[in-house]
Structure formats: structure tokens, C-alpha cells
Amino acid sequence: xxxxxxxxxxxxxxxxxxxxxxxxxxxxxxxxxxxxxxxxxxxxxxxxxxxxxxxxxxxxxxxxxxxxxxxxxxxxxxxxxxxxxxxxxxxxxxxxxxxxxxxxxxxxxxxxxxxxxxxxxxxxxxxxxxxxxxxxxxxxxxxxxxxxxxxxxxxxxxxxxxxxxxxxxxxxxxxxxxxxxxxxxxxxxxxxxxxxxxxxxxxxxxxxxxxxxxxxxxxxxxxxxxxxxxxxxxxxxxxxxxxxxxxxxxxxxxxxxxxxxxxxxxxxxxxxxxxxxxxxxxxxxxxxxxxxxxxxxxxxxxxxxxxxxxxxxxxxxxxxxxxxxxxxxxxxxxxxxxxxxxxxxxxxxxxxxxxxxxxxxxxxxxxxxxxxxxxxxxxxxxxxxxxxxxxxxxxxxxxxxxxxxxxxxxxxxxxxxxxxxxxxxxxxxxxxxxxxxxxxxxxxxxxxxxxxxxxxxxxxxxxxxxxx
Amino acid sequence: xxxxxxxxxxxxxxxxxxxxxxxxxxxxxxxxxxxxxxxxxxxxxxxxxxxxxxxxxxxxxxxxxxxxxxxxxxxxxxxxxxxxxxxxxxxxxxxxxxxxxxxxxxxxxxxxxxxxxxxxxxxxxxxxxxxxxxxxxxxxxxxxxxxxxxxxxxxxxxxxxxxxxxxxxxxxxxxxxxxxxxxxxxxxxxxxxx
Numbered sequence: 001x002x003x004x005x006x007x008x009x010x011x012x013x014x015x016x017x018x019x020x021x022x023x024x025x026x027x028x029x030x031x032x033x034x035x036x037x038x039x040x041x042x043x044x045x046x047x048x049x050x051x052x053x054x055x056x057x058x059x060x061x062x063x064x065x066x067x068x069x070x071x072x073x074x075x076x077x078x079x080x081x082x083x084x085x086x087x088x089x090x091x092x093x094x095x096x097x098x099x100x101x102x103x104x105x106x107x108x109x110x111x112x113x114x115x116x117x118x119x120x121x122x123x124x125x126x127x128x129x130x131x132x133x134x135x136x137x138x139x140x141x142x143x144x145x146x147x148x149x150x151x152x153x154x155x156x157x158x159x160x161x162x163x164x165x166x167x168x169x170x171x172x173x174x175x176x177x178x179x180x181x182x183x184x185x186x187x188x189x190x191x192x193x194x195x196x197x198x199x200x201x202x203x204x205x206x207x208x209x210x211x212x213x214x215x216x217x218x219x220x221x222x223x224x225x226x227x228x229x230x231x232x233x234x235x236x237x238x239x240x241x242x243x244x245x246x247x248x249x250x251x252x253x254x255x256x257x258x259x260x261x262x263x264x265x266x267x268x269x270x271x272x273x274x275x276x277x278x279x280x281x282x283x284x285x286x287x288x289x290x291x292x293x294x295x296x297x298x299x300x301x302x303x304x305x306x307x308x309x310x311x312x313x314x315x316x317x318x319x320x321x322x323x324x325x326x327x328x329x330x331x332x333x334x335x336x337x338x339x340x341x342x343x344x345x346x347x348x349x350x351x352x353x354x355x356x357x358x359x360x361x362x363x364x365x366x367x368x369x370x371x372x373x374x375x376x377x378x379x380x381x382x383x384x385x386x387x388x389x390x391x392x393x394x395x396x397x398x399x400x401x402x403x404x405x406x407x408x409x410x411x412x413x414x415x416x417x418x419x420x421x422x423x424x425x426x427x428x429x430x431x432x433x434x435x436x437x438x439x440x441x442x443x444x445x446x447x448x449x450x451x452x453x454x455x456x457x458x459x460x461x462x463x464x465x466x467x468x
Numbered sequence: 469x470x471x472x473x474x475x476x477x478x479x480x481x482x483x484x485x486x487x488x489x490x491x492x493x494x495x496x497x498x499x500x501x502x503x504x505x506x507x508x509x510x511x512x513x514x515x516x517x518x519x520x521x522x523x524x525x526x527x528x529x530x531x532x533x534x535x536x537x538x539x540x541x542x543x544x545x546x547x548x549x550x551x552x553x554x555x556x557x558x559x560x561x562x563x564x565x566x567x568x569x570x571x572x573x574x575x576x577x578x579x580x581x582x583x584x585x586x587x588x589x590x591x592x593x594x595x596x597x598x599x600x601x602x603x604x605x606x607x608x609x610x611x612x613x614x615x616x617x618x619x620x621x622x623x624x625x626x627x628x629x630x631x632x633x634x635x636x637x638x639x640x641x642x643x644x645x646x647x648x649x650x651x652x653x654x655x656x657x658x659x660x661x662x
Contacts, residue, residue, distance in 0.1 A: 016654045017647055023629040026647050028654055030662035038551065040501035049641070058662060066499050085499040092501050129662055136550040136574060152552035152578035153503075154639075162644040164651055168627065170573075200486055201544035201570055234547060236573050268660060300486050300547075318485050318542070411549075413495035420518065432490040432548060434513045 003275035006241050007172050007207045010147040010272070014130045016164055024166040030129040031058055031146075032159045033115045034102070036093040037065040037413075038134030038152070043096040045157035053100040055163045060124065061097050062105040063090055064114045065135075068415045069376050069403040083415060100160070113379020113405045116140040116347040120224065121381055123253025127242035127269040132159055137347045137429065138237075139230040143223035144250070145242035145272050147207070150231065170236045171281040173206035177214035179289035184463035186357065187222035188349060188427070188446035190214065191229040192294040192304045194286060200302040203235025206282065209274065210240050214288040220249040221351040228348045229429050232301040241273035293462055295334050296431045296444040298322035303431075307335050307449065307461045325433055326441050327423070334443065334459045340422035342367070342454040343436070344400075344447055345376030346410040349427035352385050354447040359391045361451035361465045362398040368457025373400035374416065376408040400454070412437040425453040469583050471637035474608045475564045477537035480527055481601040487541050488548035489575065493557040495549075506553055507560030528561075532602055537564040540597045544568075546575025546586075555579045565607045567614065569594045580630040581640060587614060593622045609635055 004012070011027075019025035032055075034042075039061070046053060053059060066086035082090065090107075097104035105111040111118055116137050119125035127145035132138060134156040141148035151165065158165055177190055195202070208230050215223065223240050230238025247266050250256045257265040292306035299322040305311055311323070313330035323330060328337065344350070344358050355377065367373050375395045377383040383405055386392055392402045409416040410428035412435065418424045420439025427450050431442035445453070448462035455465070497509035514526050522529040539558070545568040546554060555578050558566070565585035576586040585607055589597070596616070597603060606615040609631060613621045626634075633640055 013658075016650050021628055022632075023643065024627070026644065026650070028651070028658075037498050041503050041552070044502070045641075051645075083499070089499050089501055126662075134550055134552075136548065138550075150550035150574055152550055152555075152574060152581065154552060154578065154581040154641075158641055158644055161641060162647070162651060163655075164644055164647065166629070166640055166644060200547060201572075204544070204570060204573060231548075231574075234544060234572060265660075300488070302486075317483075321484070411490075411495040413498055430488075430490065430548060432488045434494055435490050438494065438496075438513055438518075 003277040003279070005172055005274040005278040005280065006145060006209055006239055006272055007147060010128055010130065011169060013128065019168060024168045026164050027130060027167045029058070029132050029159050029163055029165060031060070031119070031124060031131045033119055033131065033133035033138070034059065034061045034156065035065055035115050035135065036063045036089045039096065039156060040089065040092050041153045042134070042156035042160055043100065045154070046100065046160055051161045053102065053160045056101040058163060059102050059160070060105070061093060061102050062112055062115050062118055063093055063107070065407045065411065066090065066414050067406045069406040069408045070415070071403060086414065110380055113381065114347045114350065114407055116228065117350065117378035117382065120144065120220070121379055123250050123256030126250065126256065126265070127246060128272050132165065136231040137228050139235070140224050140228040140347055142227040142230065142237050142239040143220060144246055145239060145269065147237055147239065149237040171206045173203060173208045173235065174280040174283040175208050175210050176212040176283070176285040177210060177288050178212045178285060179214055179287045180217065181214060181288050181291065184448055184466045185291050185293055186446045186448065187218055187225040189291055189294040190288055191226045192296065192301065192444065193291060195229065195233045195301045196294070196304040197286060198233055198284060200232060200300045201234040203230065203233035206235050208233070208235045208238040209280070210238060215240055216243065219353065220245060221353045224351070225348055229301065232429055242269045293446060293449045295449065295459060297326060297328050297334050299325055299431060299433050301429065301431060301444060305334065307459070308333050335461055337459045338423065339371055339425050339453050339458055341418050341424040342371055342373040342450050343409040343424055343426040343428065344450050345374065345378070345408050346428035347378065348429045349447050350376060350378030350382065352382055354427065355382070355386050355391050358447040358451035359394045361448055361462055362455065363394050365398055365455055367399040367454040370457050371454050373454045374403060374409055375400050376403045377405050379405045409436050411435060412440065418442070425450045425459060469637045469639060472583055472585065472609050472634045474606055474610070475537055475585065476606050478602045478604050479538045479540045479597060480533045480536045481540045481598055482527060483542055483598045485542035486544045486547055489546060489551050489554040490548055492546065492554040493551065498551060498553055503556045505560065506557035507562065510557040510561040535562070537562060538567060538605055538607060539563050539565070540567045542568065543570040545571050547572040550574045552578045552582070555582045555584045559584050567594070567597060580627070580634070583634060585609065585626070587624045589614060589622050589624060
């Protein structure tokens with residue numbers, strides 16, 4: 001039998017009907033995650049066609065995108081502060097989940113949080129699964145060796161009705177990260193460097209597999225940060241082979257297999273990594289030992305540069321338009337550029353180790369007077385854990401706002417926005433024009449860089465703050 | 469869905485690369501619970517100023533853009549989020565085809581489910597289209613070619629299954645529902661259960 005890649009193994013394991021020239025493959029979906037923004041039209045589709053939701057046991061809902069994150073005394077109060085249309089969307093999700101029998105981690109659930117945070121946290125994200133959600137950052141779950149990708153609302157309806165999707169087989173792309181990360185340089189800097197290298201369309205039509213010594217050395221939270229931004233390179237999905245780090249993370253989690261089932265699952269998961277000699281349609285190798293903190297300077301994640309290197313220039317109208325929008329000057333490093341807002345959060349960087357990284361920079365210091373900093377944990381569990389560790393006090397004493405969990409300022413649709421013309425250093429995933437609010441300017445960076453920038457009141461290199 | 473055969477229209481040109489779904493429909497319009505009425509939100513931040521007045525320098529606000537059904541855009545059109553609100557907004561606005569040298573995966577998939585044709589052409593054809601805004605074109609789904617008003621016909625590819633559904637005005641769910649028996653067999657006989 002020929003050598004297979006991780007992706008090919010998971011793909012073949014889920015083929016219900018093989019693809020032909022006449023139709024795509026029918027691919028079985030093991031886990032469907034859903035949220036309030038991309039599901040109402042899908043539930044309507046079921047209702048219009050008189051269909052049931054086929055596998056409620058493989059479907060899990062939460063609310064994150066349009067939910068406010070302002071601190072409140074009870075989660076119920078969140079509904080009071082939500083904008084009316086967002087509140088209606090939240091109520092629609094509650095009604096739809098009740099009508100179709102879907103488990104919902106809503107306002108009152110201790111498991112509520114960003115959909116891509118809670119799947120791994122609950123242990124329902126597992127190696128070898130196919131996982132979909134009406135959200136492009138579903139690629140996050142690929143960190144566990146799952147084939148996980150974002151879909152639109154029509155396909156959300158397809159999965160609800162049949163637990164399957166019609167899919168053409170994507171191509172494969174091996175991304176090798178080799179070396180050891182220097183201090184103050186993180187997974188976020190690795191993935192930004194990759195997107196800068198292959199471009200925001202470098203992965204179109206492909207599933208990426210991240211490999212190499214630098215990937216092997218990352219914990220699960222950092223691996224999730226890498227896979228999360230696969231879509232920012234245009235890729236269909238991003239995957240990392242499961243290993244002992246993966247199993248250790250999952251062991252004992254609420255929805256992970258237990259007892260004998262755990263042993264069986266681990267034995268199966270150990271067969272998933274790409275076979276030696278597995279072929280990929282493309283391959284690229286990046287060294288990380290000399291990598292520096294990376295920051296974006298333009299209006300897509302591929303416009304990225306090391307923090308102390310000059311912003312490049314190109315005689316290209318797209319490029320100049322982006323610099324104009326950002327108010328950034330070519331030829332000068334981004335370090336020192338004034339900052340109005342710092343956002344620490346999102347499905348890219350809102351896990352406990354992300355908060356820890358930022359807290360290490362902020363401890364005992366105060367952010368600049370002109371800066372507003374929001375710290376938004378990825379889930380209610382992370383919020384509690386951070387409070388147990390005293391991280392919330394470090395943030396509050398530094399002058400930052402400590403918020404309820406949610407997508408928050410990543411996408412400006414829940415009340416948390418960056419005012420027009422202001423510049424935000426953000427740990428999220430997209431620096432598109434207006435992504436964080438109409439006219440907002442976004443610099444993507446790691447949690448450590450974001451925290452250092454909050455202290456300096458300007459884009460700042462985190463490494464001096466971590467000297468000891 | 470209406471069956472699609474040939475789309476005849478003048479073009480509107482947005483020559484920028486990497487036009488993302490946040491430009492096509494900003495997130496603040498995503499709190500809707502229906503598919504309708506998103507045409508007003510299409511390219512909202514490029515189309516309207518802070519007071520909500522149309523920006524004179526944006527192509528869709530130009531008189532010549534009225535009634536155009538074919539959008540010509542730079543490479544990697546529709547990158548970013550999975551929001552199907554992007555093709556919904558473009559269709560509600562009145563577009564029926566997007567021509568580029570490259571179209572992002574999820575956006576392409578969403579477009580095909582809704583009757584917005586994602587058409588990928590070679591760089592030379594694309595340059596001609598960018599240089600000739602307002603050109604009269606025919607996008608022919610049956611013959612899989614774009615005909616330009618200088619007489620050229622340029623071939624494009626659309627997955628056979630999607631093309632069949634679009635030409636017959638049927639959605640793809642019907643095909644999946646017909647696989648019910650195979651799906652049940654798969655569920656019962658697979659070596660492990662999720």
C-alpha cells in the first residue's frame with residue numbers, strides 16, 4: 001500500500017460515497033459545531049424542507065460572535081446589553097436548539113465560549129475526526145490531527161440534514177518548521193511569517209500539514225494558534241499529526257474517551273501521522289531559530305514584517321492603498337508607531353497560555369495613558385482559570401479591561417469595536433479594512449507584542465520586557 | 469433557484485487583489501437571521517461615507533454601474549470568512565457572476581450553492597477585462613466560456629455537479645438526501661464511532 005499523509009488517512013476514513021467526474025465525494029462529518037451568526041438560515045432550510053437534524057449527538061452549539069463581552073453580574077444580563085438585532089439572533093439560536101434538540105452552551109453554561117476554544121477544552125475535538133462549523137477558523141481544530149474546515153450556511157444545513165458534505169478532494173501542502181523558537185517569539189509569529197512567505201492565497205485549494213521540530217516542540221495551545229490562521233493563507237484546512245502532547249492534553253477531558261475506550265482511541269490515533277514517504281503536492285520549509293516578533297503593516301495578514309525591520313515598499317496600487325489606509329510609512333519599522341487600542345483575545349490567542357504571555361509582560365506595570373486595552377478570555381472556563389491564577393488582577397492593575405468571553409473586537413459585530421481611524425494592536429487573525437469596526441486600523445501580533453505595545457503606547461518589541 | 473444558462477451584461481471592475489468578505493459585507497450586517505435584503509450592505513464601507521451618503525469615487529456609485537451583473541475583480545476574491553452573506557449580498561445587489569484570476573475556496577463553494585457564478589480566467593483575459601471596464605460580456609454556463617465583445621471566447625471550469633444543479637435550478641441537498649441508505653450503512657459499519 002502506498003504511503004499516505006495524515007490528511008489522506010482522515011479523508012479516506014470518512015468517504016461515504018467516492019467522488020466521480022459527475023459528483024463530489026460524500027464526506028461524513030463527525031462533529032458539527034454551530035453558533036448564532038451562521039446558523040439561523042440553516043435551521044430555516046430544515047424547517048422549509050420539513051427535515052430533522054440527523055445527528056443531534058454530533059452537533060454542539062454555543063454563542064460567541066454577536067454576544068457582548070461587557071462585565072455583568074449574571075450571564076442573563078448580557079441579553080439586556082446586546083444590540084436588539086444581535087439579541088434576536090441569540091434568542092433565535094436558543095429557540096432553534098430547543099426545537100431541533102441540539103445541545104447549546106448558552107449564557108448559563110459554564111462551558112460557553114468561542115466555538116473553537118470550547119471544542120478542544122471539552123475534549124470533543126479529537127484526532128482523526130472530521131469537524132466543520134460555519135466559521136472559517138474551524139481550521140483551529142486541525143491542531144489535534146482532525147480534518148477541520150469552515151463552511152457556509154447552506155452547507156451547515158446539509159450537515160444538519162445528512163451529517164455529510166459534498167466535497168472535492170483538496171491538494172496537500174507540507175509546511176516544515178525547523179529549529180527552536182527564540183525567547184519572546186511565539187507560534188503567532190511563526191504563522192504570520194509563513195503567511196508572509198507563501199502569501200494570503202498561497203494555500204488556496206490545499207490542506208496544510210504543519211510538521212518539523214519546531215511544531216513538535218509546541219504545546220497544544222500554540223499549535224491551535226498556528227492551525228487557526230491556515231485560512232489566512234487561503235488554505236482549506238491545516239493539520240498537525242497527533243502525538244503524546246496531543247494525548248496528554250485530551251486525557252481526562254469531559255468529552256474525551258475514558259477507560260478502555262481511551263486506550264483504544266489512543267492506539268487508533270497513533271496510526272494517523274503521515275507515513276514516511278507520503279507525497280505532498282507542495283512543500284515549503286521555514287527555519288524559526290532566527291525568527292523575530294512579527295507584525296502586520298497592511299490590510300491583509302500577508303503584509304507582515306519583523307518588528308524591527310523597515311516596512312517594505314512596492315510600486316503597486318494595491319500595496320500603496322493598504323499603507324495609506326493604515327497610515328503607515330514605507331521604509332520605517334513599525335516599532336514606535338502610535339497605538340490607540342490593544343486587543344488581547346479571539347480564537348487565535350485567548351487561551352490561558354496567551355493570557356499568561358501577556359501577563360508576564362504587564363506584571364507590576366501600567367499601560368500607557370492614551371491606550372485602551374481589552375482582555376477577553378476565549379471561554380468562561382479560561383476566565384475562571386485566569387482568575388484562579390490571579391492574571392485578571394495583573395491586567396486590571398495594569399489598566400486593562402477584564403471582560404466576559406466571546407469573539408469581541410476580532411470582528412466588530414458585538415459592540416466591541418475600534419473607532420474609525422484608530423489603530424489597534426490585536427492578537428486576532430484578520431487586519432482587513434474595517435474588520436474591527438468601520439475605518440479601524442489593525443496590526444496583528446502575538447500576545448507578548450500586544451502587551452508590550454500597550455505599555456509603550458506604540459508598537460513595541462516584547463523581547464526587552466522579557467529580558468529576565 | 470432560477471436555472472442559469474447565459475448571463476449577458478456589462479462589467480463593473482474592482483481591480484484590487486484579495487478583496488475579502490469583510491469588504492463584501494461587513495460583520496455588523498451579520499446579525500440578520502434571513503438571507504434577504506443584504507444588497508444594501510454589499511461593499512458598504514467602500515460605498516457609503518460616515519453619514520451614509522454614497523462615496524462619489526466608488527465604482528458602484530457610478531451611473532455606468534447600474535444594472536451590471538458581472539463583477540471583475542483582482543485575484544483571491546472572497547478571501548477571509550465563511551459568511552455566506554457575501555454571495556447573498558452580491559446576488560441581492562444584482563451581481564450574477566464574478567470574474568477573477570483566482571477565487572477563494574469557501575466563497576466559491578458558497579457562490580455555487582446560490583447561483584453566483586465564480587469564473588476564473590487567465591491573466592491576459594483578466595488584464596483585458598480590467599482595462600476595458602463596462603465591456604459587454606456573455607458568461608455561458610452551458611458552453612463554459614466567457615465571450616468578449618471583441619469576439620474572443622475564453623473557456624472556464626466549473627465543477628460538473630455544480631454546473632448541473634445550476635443549469636437545472638436545483639439545490640445540492642437533494643442529492644445528499646438521496647444517499648440516506650449509504651449514510652446509514654456507513655454509520656453502522658464504520659470501525660469506530662465519533
